[in-house]
Amino acid sequence: MRSIFHLLIFLLIEGQAFSQELTPPKELKAFDAPYDSGNVLYLTWKGMPYDSEKVDYIVYISESEEGPFFEIGRFKSNTHFKADKNWPAWAWKRTTEYHYFEISSFIKEGKEIPLENGKTYFLKLLVTDGIKQVKSNVVSAFPKGNLFNLLKLNNLIYMIIFSVIILWFIARAKKRELFLRKIPALEAIEEAIGRSTEMGRPIYFLTGRLGMSSVSTIASTIILGEVAKKVATYGTEIKVPHTDPIVMSVCQEITKQAYISAGRPDAYREDSNFFITEDQFSYTAAVDGLMVREKPAACFYMGYYYAESLLLSEVGASIGAIQIAGTDAEHQLPFFVTTCDYTLIGEELYAASAYLSKNPVLMGTLRGQDVGKGFLMGAVFIGTGLATLGTITGAMQIVSFVLDWFKGF
Amino acid sequence: MRKIANILLNLDRRIIFLLIAAAVLVPLLRPFNLPGISISQPVKGVYDKIESLAPGDVLFISMDFDPTAKPELYPMGISILRHAFSKDLRVICMTLWAPGVGMAEEVMSKVAREYHKEYGKDYAFLGWMPGQLTVIIGLGQDLKKTFPKDFYGNKTDRLQIFENINSLRDIDYMVDLAAGDPGIETWYLYGKEKYGFELGGGCTAVIAPGLYPFLQTGQINGLIGGMRGAAEYETLLNRKDKATVGMDVLSTTHFLIIGLVILSNIFYLITRKGKTVR
């Protein structure tokens, strides 16, 4: 009687193991991890009928086929599916039919050794239910660096789409004129320069605190060119304090060109662009000091700013200057919006350079950007619609094929 | 009435400055110890992640700030380290901001002393290295090659803590305490996106709103924003410190500004009403 009771308990606990015979895992494959710089191997195999809480997989690695093999992972057989890896559908089959395991290092004699590129490693798998064990055959692979990151395929496609859109519109803009909506801040530029001339006070133009490779600085320098042209015609003085040497030397060139094209090369002064310091707050202190002493009638803050935005514009406001700001530093926009007379918000800064210069290339770019925005809006629309539809119908699996194209990996 | 309103609307800025100074100094000299503060989800994100780590797991911290951001980020660094050391995590710290080295070192050694942690075994300080993104990418490829020596000149491959850590892939969590650029976005773009570690952040209150989009998409799993965030973390740890004291000052100054704005609007309405009547 007692033995039957024991057998019953045993059957209850180990029922699964009895019902499913352990067999060696099928379709075991080792391969270099795709889309990476190397040093990682993957192991995949088919999910088996005995996969459950009670059956464990143990993965072993060795540097030679004969061993010694080192254990590198042990986990429940109902985990580690290919579906766990959040990779896009075009690069990885997210399925619960196959298991996968990632190996980047192993522990040998108490030390963790990373996998080496180009070196062949041997892997095997052990299935155990705590009583019985079944071994797989030994498979091998070597890690290597890959040449294309397939996960970034949608990124590449987006880049190509944007490139085509923008270049196409630039080419088209050269042929015919485009419409641009009004930007009030820009209408005010003329007024500001005019006022400075009347009052006989200088104009301050700041190009932001980023280097020449940032888009906002480039836009800022183009605007500087246009402003300088007007300043030269009116015969006012412009001062551009700098915080980056390369931006300074580019701006010198641009200001000079502006004076030449306005027909006033004689009025150009080499030291209208001058360097203060690279350091954020000493630059700010110096510019604040200059503004309070020279009392400019107009201040332009174009480009990228950090905390100095309010320090500059509030001092500008206190001396009663007309202030026009433009920045794509979205964290500083609130301060410019509240303290300046006019503010170019985000992309408007880029638009401003096109608007002022009436340059067909810049106008075409703007048009291209608009189409790009339309494209993104379309993507958001379709994506959201599909995601909602997928949730309602429960067909998320199919929908995710499309949604993956809108995701970053 | 309108005259007074007009005068008050054009109040000398210096009077406002004086009021602000008073609003800061009074609670500083006589703290009122305001009641406890609520915990926001983003702060909890960082806390929960550290809480979920097991003893011996590796927390990587980059203290990317300089002394100007000290009031906000220093208490954060202290709290996170306290949390990590109390959970017996192994902590590796560095900075991408050259001027921040001295302070990062101070935070690290101060808290380590508090918890009697052993250098090289329980924690390490890598210091600073020029190159910003070069450093991040280098850490992602090979930590010991990027930092052959730690801040104190010890060889990293000799330190016990680095035994099983070859790159950023081997860390369990990374927290970036940042005051600007390079900061959380840099670590995301050049680090997390490639090497796939879990990233959390702490930052000054100024950049925090801009990081909400990243938070929502899970690009960062948590965010401690400003002194308020630091005070929340102190509350979570049950160890009130400097940030909590600062909360009094924030309360008085904020209420002062709110009062000023409401007053100025009342004055404004009064002057405007007059105009429409006329």
Add this chain to the structure above:
Amino acid sequence: MDLSILLGAWVAAGLTLFIFSFLYKDNFFFKLGEHLYIGVSVGYSITLLIFKFMRPKWFTPLFGEHQWILLIPTLLGILILTRFIPRLSWPSRLTFAFIFGFGAGLTIPRSISGYILQQIQGTVIPMITKEGTQISYTFRDFSNLLVFIGVLTVLIYFFFSVEHKGAINILSRIGILFLMISFGASFGYTAMARMSLLFGRCYDLTLFSSKRYYYATPILLCLIILCFLIHHVLSKKHSV
């Protein structure tokens, strides 16, 4: 107490007050602080540049380890200096071109990944909640809808080549309202950050007011105020 610490406290307290005096008006002390600040910060950057950047990244690898490849950036760097001679400044363009190409190349894929794809991914989410087979509409879904509307209308506001009238005008107006709320919220949020900084500064000042530092702050503060008073009186006499 160590003399260098004491002196440090006095200098720090003094410089802090110098800069704060700007809040009253532009004055001698602020000018002194401002120019000292420029000088020290430039000196600091130069030193850092030499010892922390040029030595480990240029001097040692090039002259110590003979990595001759570094002659290329050296040449590019020297080319920038041709700007000193306006007539012969064109070679500096080669360096600028290199810097710009590098920056532009880095920007494109990373902007797509970090800003566009990730941001779209965050917006493209189901507008309803489904638990099991139960479909419901929660407050969270409403918030998601607001995000969806906000993102689209703000984007519409940024349409430049389309005239803002009719439906577009209404949508872009909604976009502006979103922008305004966002700016206001960020302003409020930042107020906190700035107050924290002031708190930090005042904390130091009160620290230096203690007996341990021989009352550095109050003494210096009184001296500065005294100077202001004397100056005020003198200039009044002068004008009379």
Add this chain to the structure above:
Amino acid sequence: MLFLKRYLPLVICGFTGVVFGIQYYVPHKASEDLLTFINDWMIIIFGFSMILALASLFHVHYQKIRRRQSGWGFSLIVFIAIIVTVIIGIISQGETVDEKGLTSFGWIYTNMLVPLSGTMFSILAFFIASAAFRAFRARTLDAFLLLFAAIIIMFGRVPAGEYLWSKIWGAEFPLQMGDITEWIMGVLNMAARRGILLGVALGAIATSLKIIFGIERAYLGEKE
């Protein structure tokens, strides 16, 4: 000569642009090494460009001193401060801390640069208050929303505000101040920011493309 002056820069720019654009999609170690390697070059180039900046700085202040312009004494202070800092920096080998603690260079940094920048930074606290007082007037719906959002956040993010709110509505009230501010920040603010970010990202891509293709040449100080 025209080739060297005009086209060679464009060729260099286009080439590096394409190489580093593609670099992103190549996960191979060689490509990552290339990126870090060239990034180090940028440091070197920047180092040289600082000479240009210093020349400009010295020129401005030297002119002031030479012409005895008003405030020329302060320009002298700039020179002295630079020279003293650099000399001390060289003596300390650019290190702010060593085994013995703060170096002399570190002393300058901690007791001069930190208080100076910290104070300049903290002046923002005063300015933010005066800006709020002056600018937050409900003239239009836009302005009203701006100030309303600011007040709610300022009220809700400090303990006193939260405390007051829970006193008014009771601690059981489902809508606590913390939730409201988080909602404004995480939903309304986030949506607008995302819109700005998307626009800015497109602008950045467009400008970068133009630079690579040699359409944008403003950086060369050159008109069309």
